[in-house]
Amino acid sequence: MTVILGLTGGIASGKSTVSRYLNEFGFPVVDADIIAREVVEPGTIGLQQIIATFSEAVLKADGHLNRQYLGRIVFGQSKELAKLTKITAPLIRETITKRLQLLKEKKASLIVLDVPLMFETGYDKLTDVTLLVEIPKELQLQRLMRRDQLTYTAALARINTQWPLAKKRALADVVIDNSGTVAQTKQQMLDFLKQNHFV
Numbered sequence: 444m445t446v447i448l449g450l451t452g453g454i455a456s457g458k459s460t461v462s463r464y465l466n467e468f469g470f471p472v473v474d475a476d477i478i479a480r481e482v483v484e485p486g487t488i489g490l491q492q493i494i495a496t497f498s499e500a501v502l503k504a505d506g507h508l509n510r511q512y513l514g515r516i517v518f519g520q521s522k523e524l525a526k527l528t529k530i531t532a533p534l535i536r537e538t539i540t541k542r543l544q545l546l547k548e549k550k551a552s553l554i555v556l557d558v559p560l561m562f563e564t565g566y567d568k569l570t571d572v573t574l575l576v577e578i579p580k581e582l583q584l585q586r587l588m589r590r591d592q593l594t595y596t597a598a599l600a601r602i603n604t605q606w607p608l609a610k611k612r613a614l615a616d617v618v619i620d621n622s623g624t625v626a627q628t629k630q631q632m633l634d635f636l637k638q639n640h641f642v
């Protein structure tokens with residue numbers, strides 16, 4: 444039987460750090476952020492629809508989506524974000540469903556489904572167990588500002604488009620605290636994997 448492990452957490456909480464670690468054990472990862480990029484590559488229907496909605500100003504000179512520019516438009520303006528997700532959400536869902544089906548057919552024992560907006564979008568329904576990576580909001584702001592070179596206000600706007608941590612924590616089966624070192628986080632993950640006989 445295949446177990447689908449839903450991995451979630453706020454922006455810059457450490458999901459990729461955890462999913463990379465899980466992938467080191469050979470567990471396949473289906474990553475919604477990566478798929479969100481694939482569905483708007485040049486030549487896709489997704490990109491065509493984005494241009495039709497937001498104008499050609501969203502394109503870089505090489506024809507790729509200017510993600511930084513679009514991010515500035517949508518984060519902090521809920522109407523604009525809703526227009527974008529109306530385009531991307533169905534395309535992401537279709538790809539995720541296909542990938543999960545393929546991996547199940549290959550009889551993967553554990554599949555990691557990494558979705559930042561797991562609970563907000565109901566993807567937890569596809570999972571057998573949900574794991575939340577959490578850090579305190581101040582640390583989240585610091586890591587996000589540093590990683591994406593954002594101002595305090597821009598980082599806060601991104602965080603505030605997502606559900607508050609407490610609401611996600613109430614729904615998660617397992618909570619991993621990523622406020623310490625990466626090594627400490629990996630140890631918590633290893634304990635979880637061992638306890639559940641995944642390794």
Ligand SMILES: CC(C)(COP(=O)(O)OP(=O)(O)OC[C@H]1O[C@@H](n2cnc3c(N)ncnc32)[C@H](O)[C@@H]1O)[C@@H](O)C(=O)NCCC(=O)NCCS
Nearest residue numbers: 453454475476479510511513514528531558559560604605
């Ligand atoms: C606005 C975009 C172009 C900005 O791109 P950028 O490269 O700067 O960010 P990236 O895609 O790496 O996302 C970073 C993080 O932002 C957060 N985020 C992304 N989309 C959303 C959203 N619709 N609502 C809330 N938070 C979001 C997530 O925590 C995500 O991990 C991009 O985020 C996007 O296309 N978003 C819409 C697609 C989507 O809904 N993705 C989430 C899949 S669950």
Ligand SMILES: Nc1ncnc2c1ncn2[C@@H]1O[C@H](COP(=O)(O)OP(=O)(O)OP(=O)(O)O)[C@@H](O)[C@H]1O
Nearest residue numbers: 454455456457458459460559586590621623624625
């Ligand atoms: N335990 C840690 N200690 C210090 N820095 C960390 C730790 N975990 C992650 N980071 C750093 O914090 C940033 C966010 O981590 P990561 O990219 O894994 O988060 P994420 O949840 O996948 O983010 P997003 O979903 O927004 O892409 C990265 O720059 C990463 O190197």
